[in-house]
Amino acid sequence: MMHQKILSGTLTALTDRDAHLRLDGLTKRYGDTDAVAALNLNVPKGELVALLGPSGCGKTTTLRMIAGLITPSGGRIVVGGSDITRMPVYKRDMGLVFQSYALFPHMTVAKNVAFGLEMRGVPKPEIERRVTEALAMVRLESLAGRKPRELSGGQQQRVALARALVIRPSILLLDEPLSNLDAKLRDEMRNEIRDIQQKLGITAVFVTHDQVEALSMCDKVVVMKGGKLEQVGTPVDVYERPETPFVASFVGRTNRLEGAARGDGTVSVGGATLRVPGRPNGPVEIMMRPHRVRLADVDASPAGEGTNRLDGRLTRVTFVGDLLQYHVDVNGAELIVEAASDHGRFFRAVGTPVTLSWRIEDTMVFRRAA
Amino acid sequence: MSVAVAESVIPVPRPALGRVGTATLLLLPIALVNAVGFLLPVLNLLRMSFNEALSGGGIRETFTLANWVGLAGDSFYLELILNSVVVSLTITALTLVLSYPIALYLHRSSGRWRTFLTVLVISPLLTSAVVRTYGWIALLADQGPITSAIAALGFAPPRLMFNTTGVVIGLVEILMPYMILSLLAGFGRLDPRVEEAAMTLGARPVKTFWRVVLPLTLPGIALGCLLCFVLAVSSFITPKLLGGGRVFLLATEIYDQAIVTLNWPLASTLSILVLVIFGAALAVYARILRAID
Ligand SMILES: Nc1ncnc2c1ncn2[C@@H]1O[C@H](COP(=O)(O)OP(=O)(O)OP(=O)(O)O)[C@@H](O)[C@H]1O
Ligand SMILES: [Mg+2]
Numbered sequence: 001m002m003h004q005k006i007l008s009g010t011l012t013a014l015t016d017r018d019a020h021l022r023l024d025g026l027t028k029r030y031g032d033t034d035a036v037a038a039l040n041l042n043v044p045k046g047e048l049v050a051l052l053g054p055s056g057c058g059k060t061t062t063l064r065m066i067a068g069l070i071t072p073s074g075g076r077i078v079v080g081g082s083d084i085t086r087m088p089v090y091k092r093d094m095g096l097v098f099q100s101y102a103l104f105p106h107m108t109v110a111k112n113v114a115f116g117l118e119m120r121g122v123p124k125p126e127i128e129r130r131v132t133e134a135l136a137m138v139r140l141e142s143l144a145g146r147k148p149r150e151l152s153g154g155q156q157q158r159v160a161l162a163r164a165l166v167i168r169p170s171i172l173l174l175d176e177p178l179s180n181l182d183a184k185l186r187d188e189m190r191n192e193i194r195d196i197q198q199k200l201g202i203t204a205v206f207v208t209h210d211q212v213e214a215l216s217m218c219d220k221v222v223v224m225k226g227g228k229l230e231q232v233g234t235p236v237d238v239y240e241r242p243e244t245p246f247v248a249s250f251v252g253r254t255n256r257l258e259g260a261a262r263g264d265g266t267v268s269v270g271g272a273t274l275r276v277p278g279r280p281n282g283p284v285e286i287m288m289r290p291h292r293v294r295l296a297d298v299d300a301s302p303a304g305e306g307t308n309r310l311d312g313r314l315t316r317v318t319f320v321g322d323l324l325q326y327h328v329d330v331n332g333a334e335l336i337v338e339a340a341s342d343h344g345r346f347f348r349a350v351g352t353p354v355t356l357s358w359r360i361e362d363t364m365v366f367r368r369a370a
Numbered sequence: 371m372s373v374a375v376a377e378s379v380i381p382v383p384r385p386a387l388g389r390v391g392t393a394t395l396l397l398l399p400i401a402l403v404n405a406v407g408f409l410l411p412v413l414n415l416l417r418m419s420f421n422e423a424l425s426g427g428g429i430r431e432t433f434t435l436a437n438w439v440g441l442a443g444d445s446f447y448l449e450l451i452l453n454s455v456v457v458s459l460t461i462t463a464l465t466l467v468l469s470y471p472i473a474l475y476l477h478r479s480s481g482r483w484r485t486f487l488t489v490l491v492i493s494p495l496l497t498s499a500v501v502r503t504y505g506w507i508a509l510l511a512d513q514g515p516i517t518s519a520i521a522a523l524g525f526a527p528p529r530l531m532f533n534t535t536g537v538v539i540g541l542v543e544i545l546m547p548y549m550i551l552s553l554l555a556g557f558g559r560l561d562p563r564v565e566e567a568a569m570t571l572g573a574r575p576v577k578t579f580w581r582v583v584l585p586l587t588l589p590g591i592a593l594g595c596l597l598c599f600v601l602a603v604s605s606f607i608t609p610k611l612l613g614g615g616r617v618f619l620l621a622t623e624i625y626d627q628a629i630v631t632l633n634w635p636l637a638s639t640l641s642i643l644v645l646v647i648f649g650a651a652l653a654v655y656a657r658i659l660r661a662i663d
Contacts, residue, residue: 069566089569090578096570102563106585106662115581116571167571 020045020203021066021171025075028061028227035061037227038075043220046201048194050214053224054250059207060099062224063173066205067096079171090119092171095164099175099207101156103148109135109159110144116167134166137192139185153180161189165196172197172204178213190217211251215239223247245285245366254287255335258368267365270331274308276365283368290338292362295326298353309357310335317346328354412645418638427632437639447640454620455647457534458602461541465549465598466591468542473553473590474583477560491550499544503608506540507531510612532614540612541602548601549594556590588662596655600648620644 019042026039036058043049051059064070066077068089077085084092095116104112113134117127135141138158148156157180164172174193178186194217197204208214214221215235223230223238223246231238231247242248249256259269263281267274274286298311312330319341326337326347335356339347348354387395419437422430441447476487494502509516510530521527530536560583568578606621613622620640628637 067570069570089566090572090574092570093572094570096567098563098567100563102561102567104564104567104582105559115568115573119572119577163567163571 019043019078020047020080021205022078023062023066023075024078026062026065026072026077027074028058028065028070029073034227036065039227039229041222041229041232043203043205045203046198047219048197048204048206048217049220049222050218051205051207051222051224052209052211052214052251053230054209057224058227059209059224060175061227063096063175063205063207066171067094067173068092069096093167093169094171094173095167095169096173097157097160097164097175097177099179101148101160103156103159103163105148108145108147109140109151112148112159113163113166116163120167130166134162137165137196138162138189154182154185157181158189161193165193168200169202172202174204174206176207176209178208179210186213193217215251221251223250225250242364245287245368248287248364248366253290253336253338254364255290255293257286257330257333257335259284259286261365269310270333272310272331274310274363275360276363277361278365280365280367285366285368287364287366288358288362290325290336291323293335293337293356293358295328295337295339295347296355296357297348298355304357306360307357308360308363309355311353311355314348314350314352314354316350326354328356330356415638415641418635419642421635421638423633423635427634429634437635440636441639441643450618450620450623451643451647453618454603457538457617457619458599461538461545461602462595462598464538464542465545466595469546469549469553469594470587470591472546473550473557474587476550477554477557478562491547494544495547499605500607500611502544503540503611506536506543506612510536510539531612532616534613534617536612536614537609537617537619540608541605544605544608545598545601549598552594552597553587553590556593557587559589560586585662589659592655592658592662596651599651603644603647620647 021041021043023039023041026036026041027034028036039058039062041049051062053059061070065072068084068087072085075085076083079092104115107115110131113131114127117130122130131144132141135144138161140155140158140162143151143155148159151159157177161174161177164174177193178189181189190213193204193206196202206214206218215238218235220232221235221238222232225246231243233241238247238251242251245256248254257269257274259267259274261267261276261280261282261284263279265275265277265279267276267280267284267286269286276284276286310330312328312335314326315329315334316327318325318327322341323338324341324346326339328335328337337356418429420433420435422432422434422436424430472491476484476491479487508514511517512527512529512531514530517527517530528535530539564586565578565582568582569575573581603619604621606619606625609617609619609622610625613619620643624637624640624644627633627640
C-alpha cells in the first residue's frame with residue numbers, strides 16, 4: 001500500500017518533469033461562454049503537438065493564452081516545471097506565428113526576421129547570417145529587401161514563419177502557419193518545420209483544421225470541440241481508434257449509419273444486420289472509412305467470415321484525380337466508397353445494383369442518445 | 371483585327387464621360403468655391419502688397435517693392451517672423467506630447483467607453499476659442515487659482531499671463547482636440563497584433579513603443595503637427611488676449627496693421643509671408659511622408 005503510493009508519487013513527478021509544457025485546467029471565459037474550458041494537456045519536451053478542431057473551437061485562444069497575449073480566466077500554464085501563467089509575454093521565449101501574420105509593415109522582410117534577434121542582443125554578423133539562413137529556408141532569399149505589403153499572402157506567411165523560427169524559441173506556437181500556401185509549398189514547409197523542430201528539440205504546438213497536416217507531421221494530435229478536449233492521442237490513435245463520433249468524422253472521412261445494438265455484437269440497421277467489435281447495447285451509430293469499403297457486383301452467397309455486407313444502388317461517381325468516389329444508396333442512406341482511380345474507368349454505370357463489404361474491425365461503433 | 375471584331379460583338383458599356391470627365395465634374399463645385407473664396411482674395415492680397423501705404427490709412431495703387439524691401443531690412447519684423455515660428459513650433463511640440471498618450475489610449479479603447487471619450491475630446495471645439503481664452507485668463511491671472519496654489523506651496527509665483535508662457539498654455543489647450551483627432555486618423559496602420567508580435571519576439575513595452583508603435587504612428591504625428599503648426603501661426607485671438615499686447619507674433623501684427631494702423635499693404639505683405647511659411651511647412655510634411663513610406 002505504502003509502497004504503491006510512493007511509486008505512483010514518483011510516476012506523477014516523472015510525467016510532470018517530462019511535460020515541458022503543461023496546461024492545467026486552462027480556461028478562458030467571454031461573457032458567459034467558455035471559449036476554452038478547463039483544458040488539460042501535457043506536451044513533452046521536443047514534441048510537436050497538433051491542435052485540431054473546427055473553426056471557433058478555441059484553438060487560437062488556447063495558443064494566445066500560452067503565449068501570454070490573453071490572460072486566462074482560470075487554470076495554470078507550466079513550462080519546465082515553473083508556473084508562467086502571470087509571466088509577461090516578452091519574457092516567455094516563445095515563437096508565435098500569427099494566423100494573420102502580423103508582420104511589421106514598416107520594416108523590410110530581412111528587418112522583420114532580424115527583430116527577435118536584435119531584441120536578444122545577438123551580435124550583428126550573427127544576425128545577418130541567421131536571417132539569411134532563415135530566409136533561405138522559407139525560399140525568400142530574393143525578397144529580403146521588400147516591405148510586407150509588396151508580398152503575396154503566402155510569402156507573408158513564410159516571413160512570419162521565418163521570424164518565429166529564427167529566434168530558436170524553447171516553445172514554438174504555430175497558428176495555421178501554412179493555410180495560405182499551395183499544395184507543393186505546403187508539403188515543403190511542413191517538412192522544413194518538422195526538421196527544424198526536431199533538430200533543435202523545440203516543443204511545438206501546431207494549430208490547424210487540416211487533418212492531413214495534423215496526422216502527417218505531429219507526434220500527438222489534440223482534437224478540440226467547443227473549447228473542450230475531445231481526444232488526445234497519436235495520429236494513428238485518433239484516426240483508427242476515435243473515441244467519439246465527432247473525432248471519427250473530423251479526422252478523416254466517414255460513412256455514418258444509425259442502428260440498434262442487440263448486446264450480442266450485432267446491430268440491426270434498417271432491415272440488415274451488421275456485426276461490430278465489442279458488445280454494445282441500445283441505440284448506436286456506426287461509422288466506417290470510405291476507403292475501407294469494397295464495392296462488388298451483387299452476390300447472393302453469404303458474407304465471408306469477418307465481413308459486413310450491405311446491398312445498394314450506385315447513384316453517382318465522382319472523379320477526384322487519384323480517387324474515385326462511388327455514392328451508393330442503401331435503403332435511403334447515402335454511403336461513399338473510395339477506390340483508387342484506375343485510369344478514370346468506373347466500376348459500373350450509375351444505377352447498377354452493387355454490394356458493399358468491409359471488415360468487422362473496420363466498423364466503428366458509438367453509443368447514441370436515443 | 372480580331373480585337374475589332376470582339377469589340378463589335380460584345381459592346382463594352384462606357385460611361386458617358388471618361389474617367390477624367392467624371393473627376394472634373396465632381397471636383398468642379400469645390401474648385402469654383404476655392405477659386406472665388408480663396409484664390410481671388412490671395413491674388414488680391416498679393417497685388418495689395420505692391421501698393422503704397424499713405425498716412426491715415428490711404429492706399430495708392432502703384433507697383434512698388436517698398437513693403438517687401440522694408441520688411442527685409444527691419445530687424446523687428448525679422449525677429450517677429452522668427453519668434454512666430456519658434457513659438458508655434460514649441461506649441462506644436464507640447465501639444466503633440468500631451469495629446470499622443472490620449473490618442474493612443476483612445477485608439478485602443480472600444481465600445482461605449484470609446485464613444486464617450488471621443489465626445490469628451492471633441493467637446494472643447496463646441497465652445498469658441500474666445501470663451502476658452504477668457505477661461506484661461508481667469509485661471510492664469512496673477513492672483514488666480516494656479517499662481518495662488520504655487521505660492522501656497524512656498525514657491526515664487528510665476529507670471530503665467532501677458533507673456534509667451536500664457537500664450538503657449540492657452541494655445542496648447544485649444545489645439546489639443548485637433549491634434550488628437552489627426553493622430554487618431556493617422557493611427558490606421560497600428561494593428562494590436564503587430565505590437566503583440568513584437569512582444570512575443572522579446573521586445574519589452576518600451577522597446578515595442580520605440581521600434582513598432584512610434585514608427586507606425588508617424589503619419590498621424592506628421593499630420594497633427596502640420597495642422598497644429600498652421601493653426602498656431604495663424605491664431606490671433608488667444609495670443610492677443612493672453613499675450614496682453616506684449617507678445618508679438620505675425621498674426622497679431624497683421625491684425626494690428628490691418629485694423630488698428632490701417633496699413634493694408636504692409637498687412638498684405640505679412641499675410642503673404644505667412645502663406646510662404648505654410649508652404650514651407652507643407653513641403654516639410656510631404657518630405658516626411660515620403661521618408662516614412
Ligand atoms: N475577444 C473575444 N470576445 C468574445 N468572444 C471571443 C473573443 N475572441 C474569441 N471569441 C470566441 O471564442 C471562440 C474561440 O475562438 P478562437 O479564435 O480561439 O477559435 P479558433 O479555434 O482559432 O477558430 P479558427 O479556426 O476559425 O481560427 C469563438 O467562438 C469566438 O467567437
Ligand atoms: Mg484561429
